[in-house]
Amino acid sequence: MNSELMLALDFGGTKHSAGVLARGERVWRAHQRVAAGANADAQSDLSTVLTLARALLDGAQPKAIGVSFGGPVDARAGSVRLSHHVRGWENIPLRELVAREFGAPAAVDNDANVGAWGEYHFGAGKGLDSLLYMTVSTGVGGGWVLGGKIWRGADNLAGEIGHVVVDPHGPVCLCGKRGCVERFASGPYIARRAREWLQEQPTRGPLLRTMANQQIEHITAQMVSAAAAEGDELAWDALHVAAWALGVGIGNAVNLMNPARVILGGGVTKSGERFWSVLRRMARETALPQLQFEIVPAALGDDAPLWGAVALAEACLTA
DSSP, X not given: OOOOEEEEEEEXXXXXXEEEEEXXXXXXXXEEEEEOOTTOBHHHHHHHHHHHHHHHHTTOOEEEEEEEEXXXXXXXXXXXXXXXXXXXXXXXXXXXXXXXXXXXXXXXXXXXXXXXXXXXXXXXXXXXXXXXXXXXXXXXXXXXXXXXXXXXXXXXXXXXXXXXXXXXXXXXXXTSOBSBHHHHHSHHHHHHHHHHHHHHOTTSOHHHHHHTTTOGGGOOHHHHHHHHHTTOHHHHHHHHHHHHXXXXXXXXXXXXXXXXXXXXXXXXXGSOHHHHHHHHHHHHHHSOTTOOOEEEEXXXXXXXXXXXXXXXXXXXXXX
């Protein structure tokens, strides 16, 4: 039996996951996803993920560890710069902490880069030389594979398509700029937009109101998506804005780098064919007509970053 166990970890904004398999295997020996706490911070997130990893390892020793993190990462240093959604992650040496905890070499990167790497090796990007991977959930991130390698940029911040401005007069984003893709298309902002419209337009959104038991403050992006699928027009209008912003952002990215394929993962991308139709149309209208590209769902689903972490772990043993 192959004893070279790979430990894959994914720190997300609202959920975390971990998986264990042997080097070269493509089926999890153990795998679990857990929700982050309501008032999570860096310390609680780290405790949650390390506890989960120890449980899955069940006393075994990993040979290498790959880590995906939902926020800006200095991959060369193995440190987290910050999280836009969870406090306390500023300048945390995550690679060092994880390597010391399990006594094995580790690699750490941003979740979108790691998701891109997972799809490139095991999913919808297999056989391609270039791709853009996007994760659209709590935030909107992007990762590039160019020439068969992750492209991180001079400051390890390449791929931040969530902060491409699609409306310079739009609402203020968490990053401080106006009209970013993330400000229109991430799950929390979709829900916020729907809540604001429901308060401003008391005769609209009856199905969405019912789903929330008239508790508008409890509405989530998942509720908005479900209501839109059942014909609630206010819910669809909120989703339409997200699809529009994503499409424009993708079209601009395609114009700049000309990838063969754009791969989308994350909860927001499960919003139905109508959502995908608008997204693809806006991307095509924004991109130059000469450019040939596909926009497809992530083949690995929510586990794209976790499978990318497997590829990072395996690379630790060949570096």
